[in-house]
Amino acid sequence: MAVRCLSDVCVQREAAASSAAAASWQQPLAAESFQRRYGMLLAQPVDNHTQSTAWIREATKHAPGSPAHHRAYVAPPASYGEMGASMFSLLYFAGFNTASRLLDVGCGSLRLGRLAIPFLDSTNYHCIEPSLSALAAGVQHEVGHDLLRLKWPAFALNADFQPPRDRQTYGETYDYIIAQSIFSHVGEDLLRLALGRLRQHMTSRTVFLATAILPGDPSWGELAKAEEYSGWLYPACTGFDPRRLETIASEHDLAFVVLPWPHERQTWFALCVREADALCRRVADGLPRFDEKRILNVQVALTHLARGA
Numbered sequence: 001m002a003v004r005c006l007s008d009v010c011v012q013r014e015a016a017a018s019s020a021a022a023a024s025w026q027q028p029l030a031a032e033s034f035q036r037r038y039g040m041l042l043a044q045p046v047d048n049h050t051q052s053t054a055w056i057r058e059a060t061k062h063a064p065g066s067p068a069h070h071r072a073y074v075a076p077p078a079s080y081g082e083m084g085a086s087m088f089s090l091l092y093f094a095g096f097n098t099a100s101r102l103l104d105v106g107c108g109s110l111r112l113g114r115l116a117i118p119f120l121d122s123t124n125y126h127c128i129e130p131s132l133s134a135l136a137a138g139v140q141h142e143v144g145h146d147l148l149r150l151k152w153p154a155f156a157l158n159a160d161f162q163p164p165r166d167r168q169t170y171g172e173t174y175d176y177i178i179a180q181s182i183f184s185h186v187g188e189d190l191l192r193l194a195l196g197r198l199r200q201h202m203t204s205r206t207v208f209l210a211t212a213i214l215p216g217d218p219s220w221g222e223l224a225k226a227e228e229y230s231g232w233l234y235p236a237c238t239g240f241d242p243r244r245l246e247t248i249a250s251e252h253d254l255a256f257v258v259l260p261w262p263h264e265r266q267t268w269f270a271l272c273v274r275e276a277d278a279l280c281r282r283v284a285d286g287l288p289r290f291d292e293k294r295i296l297n298v299q300v301a302l303t304h305l306a307r308g309a
């Protein structure tokens with residue numbers, strides 16, 4: 001099957017869209033049943049309008065029983081695992097530990113959550129995600145119910161960058177915030193909204209790790225520029241001029257530092273509150289430098305080995 005990848009989102013083109021493809025396990029959980037099953041983990045009541053119908057359309061194009069449905073919603077399915085590992089590794093090299101409190105902005109189908117939830121202490125994983133469908137599929141197929149009851153992650157279903165906030169432990173600040181492939185889909189207005197809201201949950205110890213498409217990234221030249229766009233664009237992407245990104249960050253009293261961490265299609269950067277800009281620089285300086293060609297060679301060698309070549 002041909003797979004077309006737009007930035008971090010893959011769209012399976014050859015539809016296997018039979019009625020069987022809409023097998024019941026691929027259907028989104030109705031808002032009420034998600035509420036009934038996982039209500040104790042939800043910070044706000046589920047709002048039906050947050051369901052993404054685009055996701056359902058894409059999901060039904062995948063073969064029934066294939067994990068590609070909820071994985072394709074956030075990324076090329078083939079690199080779902082690697083990108084999760086890359087995010088987790090970046091966090092780890094940035095000082096992440098089991099006691100860290102993490103906010104995963106746009107956690108999608110829990111690509112990072114499936115690694116971070118078991119790693120973190122109970123209640124320390126929080127997520128904001130507007131797509132109930134993607135999140136419910138992530139819970140069902142990537143994380144499992146037992147882990148939820150063991151680790152008590154918290155989910156906030158909204159598109160307003162409002163973290164979970166109505167349990168005793170909520171409404172507080174985070175040690176780490178991560179937004180992978182979120183600002184690659186926004187106009188400047190939404191970036192401003194995001195930084196304004198999330199800044200309230202940062203202290204001088206918070207490291208905010210994020211990606212955007214900047215000049216030098218493969219698709220930058222072809223994209224709508226974030227300064228000329230407003231709102232959310234998906235699965236297509238927007239590109240940022242790094243000077244605009246830095247200016248908007250500084251409007252919110254945040255320092256902006258580009259990170260030398262590999263990403264196939266985007267650029268990683270860190271945000272720290274202005275008086276703690278040294279923290280962001282320390283994160284950048286402390287990251288290991290990778291020789292991407294060598295990693296690729298190892299992966300190619302392993303593939304050959306697996307094929308018995």
Ligand SMILES: C[S@@+](CC[C@H](N)C(=O)[O-])C[C@H]1O[C@@H](n2cnc3c(N)ncnc32)[C@H](O)[C@@H]1O
Binds near residue numbers: 110134
């Ligand atoms: C490209 S996916 C990335 C998902 C996840 N960060 C990952 O790397 O697997 C973008 C995600 O952002 C979510 N999203 C859309 N609008 C959002 C908003 N206003 N706030 C937070 N997330 C949003 C989408 O539903 C989707 O899950």
